[in-house]
Amino acid sequence: MNYARLLRHLLPALSMALILIAIAWLNPRAISYFGFTLMLNLAIPIALATLAQMFVITINELDLSIGTFVGFVGCVTATWLRDAPLLGIAVLLGSIAVYAGLGALIHLRNLPSIVVTLGMSFVWQGLAILLLPQPGGKAPDWLLAVMGYKPPFVPFPIVAAVLIAVLVHFGLMRSSYGVVLRGAGGNAQAIGRAGWSLLRTKVTMFALAGVFGVLSGLALIGNTTSADANIGNGYTLLSVAGVILGGGEFVGGRVSPIGAVIGALTLALAASPLLTFMRVPPDWDVGANGIILIVVLAARTLIGRKGA
Amino acid sequence: MQFARNLFAKPWIWSFIGALGVWLAAVSSTGGHGGGGMITAALSLAVFMVIVGVGQMFVITLGPGNVDLSLAANIGLASAVAMKTMDGNDSLVALGLLAALASGAAIGAGNYALIRLLRIPPIIATLSSSFIILSIDISYGRGLQIKPPPGFADFTNIQVLGVPILAIGAVAFAACAGLVLQRMVYGRSVLAIGQNMRAARLAGIPVEPIRCATYVLSGVFGGIDGALLAGYFRGASVDIGNEYLLSSIAVVVIGGTSVAGGKANVPGIWGAALFLVLLLTMLNTFGVSAGMRLLLTGLIIVGVITAAGGRRAAR
Amino acid sequence: MSESKSSIIELDGVERHFGAVRALDGIDFAIRAGECVGLVGHNGAGKSTLMHVLAGTGIADRGEIRIGGTTESAYSVQRAHALGIRCVFQELSLCPNLTVAENTRIGHAALKGWRWNRRAADLIMAQLDEIFPGHGVLAGDVVGDLSIARRQMVEVARAFTVTDEPLRLVILDEPTSALDAHTAGQLLSFVRRKVGQGTSCILISHLLGEILETADRIVVMRDGKAVASDAARSFDRDRLVATMGGARELAEALQGATDRPADAPLMVSVQSNGHGSGTQLIAREGEIIGLAGLAGHGQTRLLLDLFEAAQHHRSGRHGAGTVVSAPAALVAGDRQTDGIFPLWSIADNIGVGSLKALRRGWLISAERERALAASWQQRIGIRTPDLDNNILSLSGGNQQKALFARALGSDARIVLMDDPMRGVDVGTKLEIYALIRDEARRGRTFLWYTTETDELDNCDRVYVFRNGSIVAELARHELTEEKVIQSSFAESGM
16 A cells, blocks of 8 residues: 555544644543533534535535535525525525536536636625624524434534545445546546546536535534524635545545545634634634644645655 | 727727726716716725736736635735834835835745645635734734824825826836736746646746746735725725735736636736726615625626636647 | 448548648548558557547547448447447546546446446456456556556556447557557457457557557558558558658658767766666767657656756756756647647747847847747748747647747757657658758757657667666667667666
8 A cells, every 4th residue: 555645544533633632631621522512513514514625626626615605504594494494495405506507617618616616705605694694593493403412422523423424435435426526536538538427527516515515504503503694704714624634635536535524523623622722812713724724734745745 | 990990809908898888887877977086986996906906917827726815814914014114104104115015025925835835726825824814914913903104195095187196106007017927038937837837847937936926926016005005095904905805816807817827918907997896886876785795796706707718628 | 332331430531620730631441340450650640630530539520430331420439439439548548546446437337336346346357367467456456556557558458348338449549658568469469369359459559560460451641641551461661661651751861961070069968767877878069869769768757857957057056967068948749738838829939938038128029039930930941821820820740840949949059859740740840850950960969759760760879768767779870670679678777
C-alpha cells in the first residue's frame, strides 16, 4: 500500500484523536455522554453539509453556496414546514430541483462553478432574508423529537454520524454507479468515451448536494429550534475543510465519505468547544476557522511531499 | 457605419448599453427628475467598484480557479489601518495611504504564499485568509468608527461640474490599467498564463513571479479602496467592504472578461460598475428590500455568466 | 457489393476538419471479420482522427459510415459498442483514482448489481492472464499507482473483455509504446490468435516491423487520405517508408550537409539520468542532436530539465552537473497543451517569445511586433492572408510553423524540440527540416526529440533513450531503424 495514501487516510482519525486529547486535558468533564452530546450536537448539520460539498468536489467542482443554502432551508423549516407543511415540503423539494438544474447548467454551458455558486449564495441569502427578516420561527415538533432522541450508551450525534457515514460510503464507494460518479472526477473524458452520460453524473452529484444540504438545514433547526437567515454562513468554509481533512482532494475524484464525516466532527469540536476551553477571544472565532483550514491543508501538503 | 459596426463589436459596449437602459428606466420612474444627480451618485459609488474590479480582473485573467475572495475583509482592514494611521490629522494623510497600501500588499503576499508554498487552491486560500483578516480587523479596530482627517474626507467628496474627482481619477486609473494589460510585458504575460499556463512557461514567461505580482496588486488595490472608502463615507468600519466582493467579480464578468482566463476587458469594468450601481439605486428608489436586492444581484450574476458561457474544452 | 456485406464497418469519402486543418480529407476504409489491418503513416497523417471516427468519439463532417452495407445516420459511441467496436486510445482512458476492477466496470454497463466488484475483478484478471501471463497486476490496485506499462496492459486487456456486448473489432493505437519487448511480443501473438478466431483488429504503430509481422493487410495514410491498401506480404520496409512519403526528397536534401568542426564551443552537457552514472549528452554549437527511443522514456523530461536549467542560468542559478551555456527556447509537440495561445492572433503567438526585445521604452511596440511576425512569415512560409487573424485559423502545419517562428525569433541560441512534427503534413515538414539545417549552419544548436525514425537523418548524432537514461549514442553514418529499435529495447546498463 502506498505510504502517503495510508497517512492521508489516517489523518482525519489522527486529528480527531489529537483534538479529543486536548479537550480531555483542558476539561476532563467534557468526556462523558452528556459532554459529547453537547459538544457534538451541532456536528451533525456540519457533517451533512460536508457530505453535500463532498459530492460536488468529487466531480471537480466547488459549491460556495452551501452555507447560505443551509440557512435558507433552516428558515423554510422554521416557518413553512411547521405552519404549512405541504408548502414547506414542496419548497424543499423544489430547491433540490434547483440544485440539480444548476448541475445541468454548469455542464451544458461549461460554466465555472465558483462564479455560479457565488451568485447562487446571494440568491439563497436573499430568499432567506425575505422569508425571515428577523430571527425567529420554530422547528416542527417531529423534527425536535428526532434530533432530541437520546439513545442508550452512545450519544445521538455519534450514532447519527456513523449511520450517515456508512450509508454514503456504501452508496458512493461500493455501488456500481458510484464508480461512474467517481470516475467522472478522475477522468471525465474516459467516462464519456465509455458511453456514460456526463450530464447525468453532474446532475446526480449536484442533486445529492441539494438533498444533503436540505438534511443539514433540517438537522440544524432541530438543534437550535429557531432560525435566522445567517445561521449557516460559516458552513461553506467548514464543509470544504471537512472534505479535505477527511482525505479528499479538490481534483481527481478522490474522496472519502467516512473521512469527511470524521473531519466534520473534528472541526465541530475544534471550531467551538476547543476554542471555548482554550479561552480564545470571541473576536477570533471567525479567524480560527480560517486558521484551522489552512493548518489542515498545510498538513496534507507536507504529508503528500514526504510520501512522494 | 463602419465606426458603428466596430463599436458594437466590442464586448464592453453591452455593459454601457445596460447601464444606459437602467438609467433611463430609473429616470422615467421618477418622472424625469434627478437624472443628473443619479449619474453623479452613480459615478461616486462606481469608483470603488472599479478600483477593486481592476485588481480582480488581473487575478481572474490568470486562469480558471484564480479569484481573490479576500477583498471584502481586505478593504475593511485597510480602512481601519488608514484611519488609525492618519489619526484625524491632515498632515498624516500620505502616511495613512501608504499604510493602507502596505496592509493590502501584505494580504496579497500572504495569499500568494498560501497558494504557492502550501499549494492551497486560490479560492480556498483567499477565503480562509479573509476570515483571518476579519478577525484581525475586529480586534484591531475594536469596532469603533474612526473618523478621517477633515481635509482628506472633504477631498474625496469634491465634485468638478458634477463629476466626482475620484471618478476622474478612477477613469485615468482604468486607462492606465488598460495600457498595462495590452502593451506591457506584465499584462501580456498575465494574458498568456490565463490562456495556457504550460505554454506560457515553455515560452519563457516567469509564471510564478507574475502570479505573485498579480495577487499583491489585487491586495494593494483593495488597500487603496479601503482608505478612499473611509474618507468618502467619513469613517472606517469592518463591514465597509462587504458588498465589494461580489461586486468586484460581477463587474469583471458582466464587463466582458472571461472567467476562464486569458481575455480581459478594462472599459467593460466601468460600464458594468455603472450598470450595477444604477440598478441598485433603482431598486432602492422602488423601495426594494435588502433580501430582494441580494436575490436580484445573485440572479443577475448567474444570468450573465450563463449567457456568456464558458470556454469550450480543447478537443 | 459482396465486399460491403462482409465488412464490419465501411467509411466512404469521410472528411473531418478542425478549423482550417483537414485531418481527414476524403478517406475510404473498410475492414472485414477476422482481418488484422495495420495502419501506418507519419504524424499528422490522420490515423488518430480516423480511429475516433470509427469508434464513434468523433463525428465525420462529410461522408458515409456503413455497417454491414446499410448507412448509419447517427453513429455514436454507444452504437459502436453495441456493434462490438472497441478502441484503445493512445492517451490512456483509465481513471487513475479507481481500481483496476472499477475501471473494468466503467467499460461495461452490465457489471452492476450484487457482487459486481467480484465479477469485474474475475473478468479483468482472466483477460490479463490470457494476454500477459505473469503480469503482476491485482484487481484491487489503484490505477494511479501502476506504472505506465502496467496501465497500458490493463487498458488493452479491458478492451478485450466481453460481457453482454459482442466483440468484433478492436482498434489499438500504439499499444506497445510503453511496453518492453517481451510484453509487446505477448500482445502481438495474442492479437494474431484472436484474429485467427474471427475478431478483427486495426493496429496502429510506428514500429513498422510490428506491422509487417502482425497485419494481414496494410493501409498507408498520408495527409488525411489512404494512399495505399494492400496485403502485408506485398510490402517491405522500404516500400512502406516510400509510400508514407518524404524519404526520397529528404535523401536528396541531405546531400549538401557538412560535418561540424569538432572543436566548436560546448553548448549543452548533461548527465542523462541525473545520478551521474548514465551516458553524458553533449551538444556543440551548430549541431543537430537527435533524441530517440520509445515514447515516454525520458526524452521529454530531459528537454524540460534543460529548458529549466537555461532559465536558471539566465537568472544566475546553476544546476549541479548540467551545463547550458546560452539561452534556450522550446518548441512544443503537443500544440494544444504546450504551445498555442488560442485566443491570440498569429502575430501575438509569434511575438510572445520575444516580449522584452519588442519594447520601446516601457511599452511593447506594435510596430516591432508586426515587423517580427512579417519577417518570419516570409522566412518560414506561414500561409495566411493576415497575421492578425486568430492562430486557430491556420492549418496544423502552419500553426507549428508559428511555434517555430516564436522560438527562432527569440534570442535563444539553443532550440529544444519536443517531437514538434506531430500533426504536420509532409510538405511542411520538409520546409522546416531545411530551416533547421539552415539555422544550424548559422550557429544555432538543436536538440531534437522525435518519434519518427526517419527524421533522425537530419541529425549529426543521435542518443537513444531507455527508461530515463541514454543507452546508445549513434553517429549519422551508423544510423538505421534496426539499430535504433534494438537499442530502444535494450536493457539499460548493458
